[in-house]
Every structure is written in C-alpha cells, then in structure tokens.
Amino acid sequence: MLSVPEARARILALLAPTGGEIIPLAEAAGRVLAAPLIARLTQPPNDVSAMDGFALRAADSVIGARLRIIGAAPAGHPFAGSVRPGEAVRLFTGSVVPAGADCIIIQEEAEYDDTTVTLREAGLPGKHIRGAGLDFAAGDTLLSPGRHLTARDIGLAAAANHPWITVHRKPVIAILATGDEIAMPGDPIPAGGIVSSNSHALAAFVRANGGIPIILPIAPDDRTAIANAAASASHADLLITTGGASVGTHDLVQAGLSDIGLDVDFWKIAMRPGKPLMFGRLGNLPVLGLPGNPVSAMICALLFAKPAIERLAGLPGTAPSTDSARCTIALSANDHRADHLRATIDRDADGHWTVTPFGPQDSSMLRRLARADAVVLRAPHAPATPAGTTVSIIRLAACGL
C-alpha cells in the first residue's frame, strides 16, 4: 500500500492550476496571483518630504541662518516656483520637495513666523527626503505569479495603481456523497439511515481552503446512479466522492465510475483512518474517492484534498504544516499504517504546548472530531512512547478544518 506522502505526490502530479480571471483588487486577498504584477507608476512619484518642516538649499543650512519663507507646499499642492539662496518653503510630511531645495529642516529645529525661519540645526543634503522611486519604479515586477495574496500585497498593488488584478479562478470542487442509508440534513431519513454530514463538512472545508464547493444530490448504492451523478460534475476541477470506497458488496463508487471510464491511479493507502482512499481520473476530471466514515473523510480531506485544492488554485500544494507538542499520555507501538489521533491541545505550567489524544478513536465520532484541536501524527511502525514524548501535530483550525 502507498504511504501518505507517496499518495499525495501522485495526486498533485495529476493536477494543473486553473486559468486566470480578472477581479476587483479589494476582493483579491487570499487568492493566488496568475500574472506578474507590474508597477504602473513610480512610488513616490517625486522627491517628497518625510517630515513637517522647511525645504531649503543645503548650502544655506547653517545654524543661525535666517531665511525668507517664499511659500508653502502642503501634501497634494506642490510649490510652483523654485527655492533660491536665502529662501525656504514650508512643507509637510508627503509634500513634494520644491525645485532648488535639497535639504529639509524639521520644524522642531527652527524658529519661524509667517515670513522668516531661523535654523537651529545644520541640515544635510537629502536628509528627510524620500527620493522618487524609493519604494518602486514604474515597470518593476512587484509580485510574481503563484503569490498567495495577503492584505500587504493588496496594499502594494493598490499603491502601484492596480484597481483590478489577475488571479487563478477558484477551483470548483464537486462533492458527491453516496449510500442508500444517507439523507441530506432536513430530508426524510430512510429506515436505518443517517444524515450526510460529509457533504456539508467537506463543502465548508473546500470553501475555507479557497475552492467553490458544489454539493451534488446524494447517489444511492447503484452503479448507474453513481455514474450519472459523476458525469453531471464533468465541468468541475475535482470530484470528491464519499462512501462506497471499501470492499463491501454495496461499495460501488469505483464500479460505477469505471463504467464511464474511470482510470484508477491508486486505491487503498497505509493510513488510519482513511485506508480505502482512491484517486483516479474520469477523462479530464480528477476524482478523489474518500471513505464514508465521517472522520476518515475529513482526515483524508485534510491530508489530500487541501493540497489538491491549493495546487488547482495555483499554489504548490503541500502537506499540512506541523508543529511539535508534548504528548501527555503514553502511546502504544503503531502498525504499518500512518495514524492520525484526534487530540486536544493545552499549555503546561511552563507555557509549552501539550497534546492529549482522546481514548476511543472510532472514525464515526464526529463530536470528538469537532472537539479536537489537532491530530497527532504517528508514523508507520512508530515505537511505543512514554508520556511526555514530543510528537508532531497538525492544528485543525489553521487548516480550515
């Protein structure tokens, strides 16, 4: 059976980023840049003052010099003339430095009235002046494709005069829950049935990770129905199925999709929960088949759907990032499957992170999953460890789970 990293690499290898679309800059935080962002202007566009004070010629800036104030240049109102020997112009933070001036004296170092200023310090050429282009110049590449846009980037793009921006289209992720026994929340529940938690949980997870979820109607345990439902999702960037992934007579997802040409890349991997994970392609549509057990479905989503959505959205797509924490309980030796223990996080008296796995870890226990802060990663064949051992964890909320 494939390992978790091998399975992830196989999935990512088959995914390509979506195309670009142009959106308003204000909506672009969290999106992925699809074209280089080139500065449309020079910033600052002119030499500007970094302080409130007086612009003058450096040659005049000697202690005790008395200069004639020939005008004022508030920010946004440049002074039209030029500064000659013995003259000064009143200016403020952000004011354009007038022609002829190459020195700023801050107002705290000057005595002044409406007509004259006397210097209490000698200035230096260029001091307190932000030269034109200090930040960037027109034509500079400010951000490169693949950049996951932050609020800081939005500010930079705005400063470079971009009201619109080209980003990768949000990947559309179709979600197909299968099973005779499941019903959508609020719908009539068949005898012996349960409500489909997976559809809604996966949709929320997809949205939190930058995709657009489309919840398809539930498909019963019937090959044709499953095939038809999947065919209706051919426009999506990824189809995620849940349930019907295992070996039972009624686990028909692979059979149904094979009827319409599913090319299976792999099925079953060495992890718990989530062993029956399947990945393949229906024509151009990648298909990730998750197990039906709700916790298995969400752990598989965390480890595989999240990087897949990231790759589709224009990012590299990587394993969820891990942290270290001290495990408060002893752990028994692991078997050949990578294990993912649902756990709560706390801090000990010294402020260090601790993690406490729940007792029973059954993959149907959603309330426990909802209460968990993290999963503890246990490598295949990890030896037994005493309480207090440092372990790797994935924080769930940070991953949109």
Ligand SMILES: Nc1nc2c(c(=O)[nH]1)N[C@H]1C(S)=C(S)[C@@H](COP(=O)(O)OP(=O)(O)OC[C@H]3O[C@@H](n4cnc5c(N)ncnc54)[C@H](O)[C@@H]3O)O[C@H]1N2
């Ligand atoms: N003989 C074997 N049996 C099983 C094996 C195995 O290797 N040999 N693997 C087990 C493992 S591991 C898992 S995980 C499950 C996965 O099975 P399926 O993907 O086929 O899932 P289902 O049988 O359809 O459902 C499992 C469980 O989850 C409930 N379910 C299904 N869909 C939903 C949904 N949308 N929302 C909430 N809950 C759902 C379903 O009612 C079942 O209780 O197989 C083991 N069996």
Ligand code: MOO
């Ligand atoms: O994926 Mo299953 O039992 O390993 O939950």
